[in-house]
Amino acid sequence: MGKKVYLTDAGEEMQRYSSAVLATLAEADQVFDEMRGLGRGRLRIAVASTANYFVPQLLASFCQRYPGVQVSLDVTNRKRLLEALSDNETDLVIMGKPPDSMELVSESFMDNPLVAIAPPSHPLAQEKDIPLERLQEETFLVREKGSGTRSATERFFVEHGVSLSSTMEMSSSESIKQGVEAGLGFGLLSLHTLEMELALKRLVVLDVRELPILRKWYIMHRSGKRLSGVAKSFKEFVLGESKAILNLPTLPARN
Numbered sequence: 007m008g009k010k011v012y013l014t015d016a017g018e019e020m021q022r023y024s025s026a027v028l029a030t031l032a033e034a035d036q037v038f039d040e041m042r043g044l045g046r047g048r049l050r051i052a053v054a055s056t057a058n059y060f061v062p063q064l065l066a067s068f069c070q071r072y073p074g075v076q077v078s079l080d081v082t083n084r085k086r087l088l089e090a091l092s093d094n095e096t097d098l099v100i101m102g103k104p105p106d107s108m109e110l111v112s113e114s115f116m117d118n119p120l121v122a123i124a125p126p127s128h129p130l131a132q133e134k135d136i137p138l139e140r141l142q143e144e145t146f147l148v149r150e151k152g153s154g155t156r157s158a159t160e161r162f163f164v165e166h167g168v169s170l171s172s173t174m175e176m177s178s179s180e181s182i183k184q185g186v187e188a189g190l191g192f193g194l195l196s197l198h199t200l201e202m203e204l205a206l207k208r209l210v211v212l213d214v215r216e217l218p219i220l221r222k223w224y225i226m227h228r229s230g231k232r233l234s235g236v237a238k239s240f241k242e243f244v245l246g247e248s249k250a251i252l253n254l255p256t257l258p259a260r261n
């Protein structure tokens with residue numbers, strides 16, 4: 007149509023089947039890589055954009071141990087990760103709560119607290135034990151639909167009977183942090199995205215009574231998927247060593 011090519015329904019079916027064939031061939035390739043020698047081969051991982059704040063650090067340690075491994079890392083939001091799992095485009099996925107709608111093997115390896123952030127100059131920044139209703143009138147910068155952070159945040163406010171009067175949607179944690187720093191509003195993000203801003207005192211975590219939202223990080227793959235040796239090693243590495251390798255911010259103890 008015009009100068010563009012659109013797929014017919016049959017074309018779309020063909021595209022789905024072709025992708026599945028290509029994914030299976032890639033899997034076969036991995037198996038042969040593995041037969042050629044231990045610690046070699048390709049590792050395809052896809053992670054939630056929020057996990058991108060610590061996964062490269064894990065990869066660096068893993069690749070130091072297995073220098074022959076070739077890594078491809080896809081960073082995207084939860085909705086896209088579910089598609090990658092369902093289309094077998096990836097070996098392993100790291101994200102928040104696994105969906106019930108798909109048969110997956112998933113294991114949690116670390117807590118993922120979600121916290122409210124504000125600029126240090128905001129009057130609430132100094133207060134202790136703030137009830138959630140006090141945030142109701144503030145503007146909140148929220149992630150795009152399809153993000154795990156966004157759905158956890160929405161569920162949290164509904165569960166606590168709080169409806170926000172004003173929200174502004176942004177498609178990355180990075181822009182939310184910049185927006186909060188600039189005074190556009192508050193944000194609710196994983197503590198693991200905030201290391202630099204908290205260390206440099208550009209943002210503060212508000213002491214809200216009902217927070218943090220307690221989530222966990224999971225590593226997962228489709229059940230029935232034949233994991234390559236490299237993928238198996240990476241999964242074991244993440245489950246066993248993440249906590250020791252990562253130096254992520256922690257929440258101050260409550261009195």
Ligand code: PGA
Binds near residue numbers: 054055085
């Ligand atoms: P997100 O995912 O980066 O899509 O918000 C985080 C999560 O799944 O908890």
